[in-house]
Amino acid sequence: MHAKSTDNVPDEADEEKDLVINDPWEGFNRKIHAFNDLFFRYLMKPVAQGWNFITPAFLRQGINNFFNWAYTPGRLVSNLLQAKLTGAGRETAQFVINGTVGMLGFYNASKEIFSLEQTNEDFDQVFGKWGIPEGPYIVWPFIGPYTVRGTFGFGGDVTFQPQTILVPVYIQPRTIWVDIGLIVGFYSARAVNRFSLDPDEYDNLIKDSIDPYVFIRDIYLQNTRKNVAD
Amino acid sequence: MFIYVKRAALGAALLFSVSVFAAGPQEIVKKAVSKVLHTLDSKKSKKEKRHIISEIYHNNFDLEKMASNTLKSDYKKLDNSQKKEFADKFGRFVLEFYLDKIDKYERNKIEFVGEEIKGSRATVMTLLEYQGKMAKVNYTMTQKGDQWLVYDFEVEGVRLSSTYRSQFAKVLKENEFEGLMGELNKLLAKYKK
Numbered sequence: 001m002h003a004k005s006t007d008n009v010p011d012e013a014d015e016e017k018d019l020v021i022n023d024p025w026e027g028f029n030r031k032i033h034a035f036n037d038l039f040f041r042y043l044m045k046p047v048a049q050g051w052n053f054i055t056p057a058f059l060r061q062g063i064n065n066f067f068n069w070a071y072t073p074g075r076l077v078s079n080l081l082q083a084k085l086t087g088a089g090r091e092t093a094q095f096v097i098n099g100t101v102g103m104l105g106f107y108n109a110s111k112e113i114f115s116l117e118q119t120n121e122d123f124d125q126v127f128g129k130w131g132i133p134e135g136p137y138i139v140w141p142f143i144g145p146y147t148v149r150g151t152f153g154f155g156g157d158v159t160f161q162p163q164t165i166l167v168p169v170y171i172q173p174r175t176i177w178v179d180i181g182l183i184v185g186f187y188s189a190r191a192v193n194r195f196s197l198d199p200d201e202y203d204n205l206i207k208d209s210i211d212p213y214v215f216i217r218d219i220y221l222q223n224t225r226k227n228v229a230d
Numbered sequence: 231m232f233i234y235v236k237r238a239a240l241g242a243a244l245l246f247s248v249s250v251f252a253a254g255p256q257e258i259v260k261k262a263v264s265k266v267l268h269t270l271d272s273k274k275s276k277k278e279k280r281h282i283i284s285e286i287y288h289n290n291f292d293l294e295k296m297a298s299n300t301l302k303s304d305y306k307k308l309d310n311s312q313k314k315e316f317a318d319k320f321g322r323f324v325l326e327f328y329l330d331k332i333d334k335y336e337r338n339k340i341e342f343v344g345e346e347i348k349g350s351r352a353t354v355m356t357l358l359e360y361q362g363k364m365a366k367v368n369y370t371m372t373q374k375g376d377q378w379l380v381y382d383f384e385v386e387g388v389r390l391s392s393t394y395r396s397q398f399a400k401v402l403k404e405n406e407f408e409g410l411m412g413e414l415n416k417l418l419a420k421y422k423k
Contacts, residue, residue: 018395021396208417210401210417227387
């Protein structure tokens, strides 16, 4: 074991730019963050742990795969609106493969057999690619961190989710409450199932932070900017 | 929110794949990954594995550069003994962070995508399988003599230095250097539990 030279740390320490933070609503955001933290610890996590306990892992993974498959339309449109034709092709191919061989997406056949991955495109990336600025950082109750642009992106994503398009056809009369109920219901089910895959994930993440609010904000902003740049 | 928690948590899964020997940056990382994976797959005790990987880390990370790159302008305001103290403590934290994740290690697929060298700085680009998807993991390295050393890394756009920069700057502003050391001690204490 040998220590590296400490004598001459060059000024190029500043070669990477500081992360630009646009958080004018920090006071409000911190309150919502605190609420979300309690919501997660005392409701979301116990429910996810209960689901984890009563449901075998392969089934929870299958359900997660199903949601990822069913949300293909939003990713496909997001690829097309960014002129990402390769991504759109991948999404189309995996949708067909997983919808058939993968039994409506429960088995991720496209990845396991053909090494064909789903993309992670969404409407925030579409708007970013179109040059729309991200705006201030904002934390929403229940759904967590976004930027203003990301909030509108979330709206775009929801619009193309299958429950928004398909399910109300079978539930009449269709009202705004039916739509909201469906969106919240599917979002919650997906989130609980997703967290059940690793209920300690959030705690393990937060453990590494001094200020969890700043930690999550800076991670979110870096990740979302990278996704737009890709 | 859960999607971002997942993405962010990726960082935890990656550090074990880094250590460096004298050679070109990508080749170095490849060899190092192989050595670390070999250690993890061996029948050695957890304590022995921890010792070996700690040694690899200390031999191949540039802790001072990692410290200066994280604190940026604040680093220049510290005196030499504070710089050393911070570099040591932050280096210990990153190591503990990394070792903690080894418990959750699974044999995930790693692909080497390429390297980019600009003067004495290099980026090695890799893909690491995490929860069924391939995550982009880039290692930033600096050349010292004939050695390439890691001083920063990035997981799906989330950089170690940028992630801790704001938090450290806030503590330094409010509670000065002693406050920052106190916070790092608290973080380290979490790993002792």
